[in-house]
Amino acid sequence: DAGITQSPRHKVTETGTPVTLRCHQTENHRYMYWYRQDPGHGLRLIHYSYGVKDTDKGEVSDGYSVSRSKTEDFLLTLESATSSQTSVYFCAIRKPPPSTDTQYFGPGTRLTVL
């Protein structure tokens, strides 16, 4: 158990509506990440955070914004959802030693934009 929850787990929305996905961790780790996973593209980094109110863009950040007002929560917002943002979204945290110093993933959110 990576100590990460994501909500909602499934969402269907319409083009043009705002959508916010939540990632919550219970262990107060510094680094948190948002990825999307699509067939033929694999996992691609959207945004990441290295502390409260400290965020940076990843490979596919256009159309997405993030916020981290508390250590335990990392929010991903699609300001105006498009069909190209239909995907599976994974949140991840980075655990330092004694865990293997790498990323551990949440269960994912399946988002469909009609």
Add this chain to the structure above:
Amino acid sequence: RKEVEQDPGPFNVPEGATVAFNCTYSNSASQSFFWYRQDCRKEPKLLMSVYSSGNEDGRFTAQLNRASQYISLLIRDSKLSDSATYLCCAEDQAGTALIFGKGTTLSVSS
């Protein structure tokens, strides 16, 4: 853009077979490498780290070749439960994020 490339497969093998996956990375400055396993409709889960000296965990062996910039995963005595997608990844130059390959699908049949 720094990339990680891997053969998507699928690799279809019988139980008991030995199967090897290779993965190449383009960023010579990458310091950390990992293999993840992902079951259908589930999240990726860390399988093992990859070191130049090799890393063995039961039936699984991971190896890093820095000179050729590739990492490998060897699975011996394949089990039905090994059927999954295997993702390789390399840490980016800043050491803050992971760059993933697109995954290699393994199907083990009885």
